[in-house]
Amino acid sequence: MPSLIWFNEDSLNPEHQMVKDYADAPKVYVFDAPYLQAQNIAKHRIQFIYEALLEIPSIQIYKGETVAVLLQLIKDLAISEVVTTETPNHMIKGWQNELQKSIDLVTYPEIFPVTDHSSPRRFSRYWRKHERSWLTV
Amino acid sequence: MMQQLRTDLELADREAIATYLQSEFPFVEDSGELSPHVGGRTAGLVRLQSFRLEKYGKQRNFLDGEVSQLSPYVSRGCLELEELRQWALKQSRSKSVEAFVSELAWRAFFHLVYEEEGDRILKDMEKPKVPMNQHQRSLPEDIAAGTTGIPSMDTLIHMLKETGYLHNHARMYLASYVVHFRKVSWRAGADWMYSLLIDGDFASNHLSWQWVASTFSTKPYIFNRENLERYAGSLLPGDPKQGDPFNYSYEELAERLFEGAYMPEPSGRSPGQYQ
Missing domain, CATH: 1.10.579.10 (DNA Cyclobutane Dipyrimidine Photolyase, subunit A, domain 3)
Incomplete structure (x- = not known):
């Protein structure tokens, strides 16, 4: 089953578990031009991301609209599932949801000790509740 | 429309990368300077090695104090939060370790709130505690x-x-x-x-x-x-x-x-x- 690894800007790690799990899958990143323009993203962030990407072996980097680029690649490469990472970023989530209409999406969650979504809205309370978990190996 | 970007540039030649990216993203304002923060996991690991965690607890609030400056690497996922937490917990236990781990927890806390609220975090989460209805809507x-x-x-x-x-x-x-x-x-x-x-x-x-x-x-x-x-x-x-x-x-x-x-x-x- 041909898979495609799609990196987003919140997970630019060449040693990420998904890279190990899908060692043969092509790896892509898309600089989303409309997003960069709408958010007025500065050049330091773009350069940082690009430098991080250059460390990912055989990465293919594209520029365009994320979903359109991915759908084209899925078609050209006869991809049947896209592998990526979870992020709370609402724009990236939007692209993931859009993509999921056409293809299976495998998402790797962010890892931290406490993923209690009924979290208190004050950090001091969150910390009092979960300090021990955070400070335990 | 999709266009593939080059991947054959040398990571060491940051000026050439900047010039290339400027040509690909001409709409981005060019501040003329290169950031001292080099992208990528390797650079992140180098920074982690030079971070003197034992000084962090006492110095972190000072602008010239010892801070990790790892935020670009964590936010862009070059280094993962959990690996930093594990790294910190391997150091001899101190107030500095607790302070650093609690800063990692802040990041997770914000993510949990964002995960639950979605783009509602772009609007007031609560009523302001001081008057703000006359505040200017655009940045001067x-x-x-x-x-x-x-x-x-x-x-x-x-x-x-x-x-x-x-x-x-x-x-x-x-x-x-x-x-x-x-x-x-x-x-x-x-x-x-x-x-x-x-x-x-x-x-x-x-x-x-x-x-x-x-x-x-x-x-x-x-x-x-x-x-x-x-x-x-x-x-x-x-x-x-x-x-x-x-x-x-x-x-x-x-x-x-x-x-x-x-x-x-x-x-x-x-x-x-x-x-």
Whole structure:
């Protein structure tokens, strides 16, 4: 089953578990031009991301609209599932949801000790509740 | 429309990368400088190795103190939060380890809130604790350009624009200046800072601005001259004494800025960190 690894800007790690799990899958990143323009993203962030990407072996980097680029690649490469990472970023989530209409999406969650979504809205309370978990190996 | 970008550039030749990216993204404003923060996991690991965690607990609130500067690497996922937590817990246990892990937890806390709220975090999470309905909706040009005429604030703005990074305490000073001293909506300030930061993350950035503004906290965050000198004095140029907006006690500042809608605790020392 041909898979495609799609990196987003919140997970630019060449040693990420998904890279190990899908060692043969092509790896892509898309600089989303409309997003960069709408958010007025500065050049330091773009350069940082690009430098991080250059460390990912055989990465293919594209520029365009994320979903359109991915759908084209899925078609050209006869991809049947896209592998990526979870992020709370609402724009990236939007692209993931859009993509999921056409293809299976495998998402790797962010890892931290406490993923209690009924979290208190004050950090001091969150910390009092979960300090021990955070400070335990 | 899709276009593939080059991947054959040498990572070491950062000037060539900058030139290439400028040609591919001509709409991006060119500040002319290269950021000292080199992208990628390798650079992140090098930085981690040089981080003296044992000094972090005592020094982290000072602009020239020992901080990890790992935020760009964590936010962009080059280093994972959990591996940093495991790394910190392997060091001999100290207040510094706890302080560092709690900062990692802040990041996770913001992500949990963002995960649950989605783009609602771009609007007031709570009612502001001080009047804000008259705040300006767009960022004044002098703030964007770093020409406010207040040397300390202009220095911070230039650091942000030239490096894509600021110390956390410096971010808080700037946010407080923009929202409370200049009466600009936190959203305008947050969007502006998000666009400039390498580690721009709607969760940490926008929710921190809301924390400063008091729409995600119990009170507005303000600072005064004494606090600025104590934590940032060594890095910032002195401000003119005449008309100094910061040279007041916290009680006086609250009166001037909020017309009595909020009064600080009588002890009066502003915390260097979130509470």
